[in-house]
Amino acid sequence: MKPILLVTALAAACLFSAQAQTADQGFVKGPVFEDYGPAAQVGDDLAIPADLDLKVAFDISEGSEDGKINRRFETVARFMNMHATAGVPRDQLHPAIVVHGAASKDLLQPEAGSEASPTYGLIRALLDEGVPIYLCGQTVAVRGIDEEDLIPGVQVALSAMTAHAVLASEGYSLNPF
Secondary structure, three states: OOHHHHHHHHHHHHHHHHHHHHHHOOEEOOOOOOOOOOEEOOOOOOOOOOOOOEEEEEEEOOOOOOOOOOHHHHHHHHHHHHHHHOOOOHHHEEEEEEEOHHHHHHHEOOOOOOOOOOOHHHHHHHHHOOOOEEEEHHHHHHHOOOHHHEOOOOEEEOOHHHHHHHHHHOOOEEOOO
16 A cells, blocks of 8 residues: 555544544533534533523634534534533523624525525524524625525624623623633
């Protein structure tokens, strides 16, 4: 076997092995989102206070890769699944999403006759679960997005900066991941 083919084969085997290990390490979807947001149950030393409302803002600017679900949006589903699994009641989970830049394309409805993006179902599931999604109005203007083309339920804010300031004033922390 040629060296380049051998290296490629080894890299593929390592990737497959890593993916298999992730599944074997207990990463599961649910209970909030059965199709999205796999998370592992782990022991932890930081107690979550029983009365804590987890108000967390997620900033998403990276668009999805072709043919793949946008991992940044899936992080929000994982946040909800892992905390629900850890015993945090659903009514104490309050994520909010602020979108700008290239990620705005993930918030567009599929064009007539075209296939929906892989992230479309996740966006619908987040909205259906009551997660507010705010799109930067400055991004809307720069990219020439018609608000009618947005997935129903997506809200437009004056700017991403404004959305974060409002959310911070409401007690939301900014998720750094």
